[in-house]
Amino acid sequence: MIQYSSHPMPHDFDVLIIGGFGHVGLPLGIVLADAGFTVALQDINQKIRPMIEAGQMPFMEHDAEPLLKKVIGKNLRCSTDIADIARAKTIVITIGTPVDEYLSPKTRPLFALADAMLPHLRDDHCLILRSTVYPGTTLALKRYLQQRGKQPHIANCPERIVQGFAIRELRELPQVIAGFSPEATACARGLFGKLGVETIEVEVEEAELTKLFLNAWRYMQFAAANQFYMIAAERGLDYDRVYRAMTHNYKRAKDLPRPGFAAGPCLFKDTMQLAAANRNQFLLGHAAMMVNEGLPAFLVTLLKQRGTMFAGTTVGVLGMAFKADIDDPREALSYKLVKLLRFEGAEVLCSDEYIRDPTFVSKEDLIKRAEVIVVGVPHSTYRSLVLPEGKVVVDLWNTFRS
Ligand SMILES: NC(=O)c1ccc[n+]([C@@H]2O[C@H](COP(=O)([O-])OP(=O)(O)OC[C@H]3O[C@@H](n4cnc5c(N)ncnc54)[C@H](O)[C@@H]3O)[C@@H](O)[C@H]2O)c1
Structure with a gap:
């Protein structure tokens, strides 16, 4: 559990990343912390928390470990409890989004997460969906929360790094950002803009498709090469x-x-x-x-x-x-x-x-x-x-x- 100051503060950390021990969440947390944000990593896989807290990467990610050692225990911390979102200004979701046995997206994990967040979510929260999602998912999440009385500012900012080189690419790649409200867009702009990269603003569903088209395009390029072979x-x-x-x-x-x-x-x-x-x-x-x-x-x-x-x-x-x-x-x-x-x-x-x-x-x-x-x-x-x-x-x- 994160230790909080006894003095009331507007928030205890700038960003909380859900799925923060994963291949997308952890490098992002490290880079944001290194950029000066106070960041918390929240994840259901608590087995690897001691490793991360000891400054060791649980998987290969070039250039990540020295930076992790630099920020962990300082402005990067591990959280054990979803209730910690109440202490964050911005929440970034980076959980896995697999397909099921029918090759359709498994939507339940995201909505189960929404249920877990509900008691702690506030309308002044900025909620950024970073996972790669089926078109319309960000809107469905917004509607789901709204029907349960919560109206946080919601954005979709798809992750586009190539696995293994996230530390370098997070500081190089333009960030695609899309908010449902000007506040959500401004929040995403403020977060990713601090990495010193360009931001590209689009509509939410355009952001979802941007990511899916890019991955499908790459997959089709490999298929062309394999078919020629x-x-x-x-x-x-x-x-x-x-x-x-x-x-x-x-x-x-x-x-x-x-x-x-x-x-x-x-x-x-x-x-x-x-x-x-x-x-x-x-x-x-x-x-x-x-x-x-x-x-x-x-x-x-x-x-x-x-x-x-x-x-x-x-x-x-x-x-x-x-x-x-x-x-x-x-x-x-x-x-x-x-x-x-x-x-x-x-x-x-x-x-x-x-x-x-x-x-x-x-x-x-x-x-x-x-x-x-x-x-x-x-x-x-x-x-x-x-x-x-x-x-x-x-x-x-x-x-x-x-
Ligand atoms: N791996 C990549 O290079 C890459 C690149 C771009 C986009 N993406 C997308 O990012 C998303 C995450 O991918 P990944 O490779 O990081 O997956 P991952 O499995 O490495 O990480 C996901 C993390 O989320 C955690 N998690 C799952 N459900 C949770 C919950 N309810 N609450 C808290 N934590 C939870 C898992 O324990 C895990 O640590 C996917 O949508 C993926 O398609 C991945």
């Missing part, structure tokens, strides 16, 4: 050669990503949220999902066609995180690949530089023992690895050649 590979061609021919000194193809597993906690589910919001009429989004989610099975089939007999073969999946140089396994397609390989009868070894899993082996051990090596994610440290002759290698990112 599959077409070339099925024809027995080396896609790297085609990719180089397409992109070398040719500026219109500069933004074509490399093929590779595209999933993680955001791109897939946000593309599906957008589809759900559009009566499931999002042909490009669904096509992207089928291509990206189909890549692990495609690789298994390709290996079979090229002569790999999986039963009795040791296959190594090198890199398990959902993207390079972070420790996050959430929704990583490397796990889907491992499952398919085991189903085919292969003995599968997994390795990752950053994910701690006692079943994983070292990269050196994997390279020595596996007859087939599939790069699951191209962590930078893999670039210096030398593979022995005679291994079958699937390396969509060209990790070992560049």
Whole structure:
């Protein structure tokens, strides 16, 4: 529980972040505290609180730990109780917004949170929804609170950082801000403006769509790259050669990503949220999902066609995180690949530089023992690895050649 001054104050802290121990909430809290705000982090996952209070990051986030050590216990504090929102001026919500088994957004957690906040919420609060949400969610939240007698100033300010680099990007990226009232917009402007970045003001639903379109666009770009790779590979061609021919000194193809597993906690589910919001009429989004989610099975089939007999073969999946140089396994397609390989009868070894899993082996051990090596994610440290002759290698990112 936060210790409060015995003297009455207008508020004990400027900002309280709900979901404050997560990948979005924690870096945001650190950066806001470093910018001079008094910040409280509130989260239902109290297991990691001692770690954060000791100045240790619970996950990889470049440049975060020195800053955390600098601000924790000073103007950044951990809260154990949702009642602490009563002591804050601004409340920022950064809880997860997953999709359910029908690929529709799970809305209950946000409204359950609204119920928990209700007794402590005031009309002079500024409530900023930062999580990525289904279009119309911010309005639905406003209506829900209003029907229960609360009318805080509400804004939507979607988070756009790339995971792992939030500390840098929060101080660089323009912030999209959208309030239902001039007070809400001014509050969001005041908060994010202090980070020294541009602010872009739009309507609330425009802000929700901005974020969903960006993630769906990225997901579709990866799908285009993966589809091109599959077409070339099925024809027995080396896609790297085609990719180089397409992109070398040719500026219109500069933004074509490399093929590779595209999933993680955001791109897939946000593309599906957008589809759900559009009566499931999002042909490009669904096509992207089928291509990206189909890549692990495609690789298994390709290996079979090229002569790999999986039963009795040791296959190594090198890199398990959902993207390079972070420790996050959430929704990583490397796990889907491992499952398919085991189903085919292969003995599968997994390795990752950053994910701690006692079943994983070292990269050196994997390279020595596996007859087939599939790069699951191209962590930078893999670039210096030398593979022995005679291994079958699937390396969509060209990790070992560049
Ligand atoms: N991870 C990213 O890079 C990223 C980038 C942009 C946007 N987003 C979006 O931000 C949101 C959060 O994503 P994340 O990756 O930080 O998720 P996360 O799971 O890392 O963090 C969410 C946190 O919220 C906490 N939480 C859940 N329900 C709560 C409740 N009722 N009260 C208090 N705390 C609660 C969880 O314990 C967790 O610590 C999602 O909507 C996501 O799509 C994520």
